[in-house]
Amino acid sequence: MPSSLTVADRLLDKKKTKKKERTGKLIVYTCALLIILTTLSITLFLIIRGIQAFTIDGVSPIEFLSSLDWNPTRSAEQGGPSYGALPFIVGSFAVTILAALVAAPLGIGAAIYMTEIAPSWGRKILQPAVELLVGIPSVVYGFIGLTLIVPFIREHVGGQGFGLLAGMVVLSIMILPTVTSIATDALRTIPGGLRESSLALGATRWQTIRRVIVPAAGPMLLTAVVLGMARAFGEALAVQMVIGNARTIAESFTDPTATLTTIITLNMGHTVPGSTENNVLWSLGLILLIMSYLFIILVRFLSSRRKFS
């Protein structure tokens, strides 16, 4: 703003201000509209492609969601193809929940350490360490899992190494940064007054953390975990390399199994677009989309329950 203009000039020059305001509004509205349109068209596209297996190819949705038998390329002499996606749905949930069970206490613990216990140097060391984990590409996690974790499990835990346990280890490390950083933000937004009041009442630091800070941040900490789970649910590459991708439900931690994403990535390139084999993969994708909508609804619900503001 040129200094020659007085305050009165600037404020009174309504025409100019209005024009600027309109331009600004236009840009922002366009951006918002584009994002909404993108999301809507992706959703629409996935729904259209995802239901083709049921509407065009005549795959039974009930069989798709409840059958354990997945064999899209079986020849007619062997009994024909079958499209039961239940093992992958169960696999996705199992590995996601297991990863969250590991990552939630670790991530929230690290967040408490950074914000409450050792705020200055704790943050200086731990924050970059956690952020570094975000920058590692998932194929590297998968490769580390394949060369270190899988043989370790095979030798010290049992089984073939490939399976739920390996998937859980790799995924929990991958979602740790998400959980930690959102939990840290959550704890940081707790008004200082709460902390001080609690300490003034004679509570120890541990009592303050346990009885005041964590309950106050509870819904947001849960949001952190849910967002981590959403990431785990959608992760494909690293999981694919360590989980074994067997098309059966795992009976133990060390049994190989598969998730929705790994089946999609394994088969997408080999199938012909428009074929039944390809369409059922889109249906698996549709399940993933529905799940991510559910995760978002859950997050919105949790953040609306914030106890302070």
Added chain:
Amino acid sequence: MKKIKLGTIFAAFLLTAAACGADDDTNTGENGDSTSSEGNANAEEVSGSILVAGSSAMEPLIAAASEEFMNENTEASISVQAGGSGQGLSSIASGQVQIGNSDVFAEEKQDIPAEDLVDHRIAVVGMGPAAHPEVGVDDITTEELIDVFTGEITNWSELGGEDQEIVLVNRPDSSGTRDTFVNYGLEGNEPTAGAITEDSSSTVKQIIGETPGAIGYLAFSYYDEEGTVLPMSVDGVEQTDENVMTGDYPIWAYMHSYTNGEPEGLTKAFIDYLMGDFVQETLIPEMGYIPETGMEVERNAEGEESTK
């Protein structure tokens, strides 16, 4: 080194087959490059650009061939993408690429207009069961192989080997390698659902090499001198190129390069190059594949075999 050697052979090849340049049509653009080196005066340099996509098993071979081709034809640009046989077939059928690679016949895939496509069989790839080197078995009958992969036999001791649980390593449902192995190795029997499944042959190889008791299937090109995996002979027939060429060993597949209609211009020049002496006699054996020209038997889309 390798590059120089290939270069020399290639130069020799060019001298003999100098006439295989493309004629003037739409793809060649402005050609008439008369500055070509000795003995090459009437070979027209082809130019333009084409896209090749498909089979990941074929990608290394096609990429190496296209690199050599582009060294000689500096005006030509060939992009090679992997992505899977299904993708290769669908992108050639829809005209997104000029060459679509596949390790299965177009007729075998649902929803592909096979009659529009022209099949160029570039090479043959042999495949077979490969096991961890310490399982104690190096020969297996077809019946035993089927029992192992369908989960009837679960311990190597049942085959006279070590007392070791069998770990199956599989490829994804629609993979071309799996198709071939199931059709010609397992007589159509699908492997059991409990098997570990991996997307790429190199991962399969790594897992077989590291997991005691593991068995899977690999293309011959993945076998190495160090013996990280053990190629098992099937019904007493060893997994060798010679046995595939004579028709004694049954598990093999063509590497198809499909074009949409008869190829023209640069596409034709490149297909001719792939079928030419240099690729067939030098590059293909060097990369672990079997030249199509060496086969004594042939096979049609229905899987029926006949002598050439």
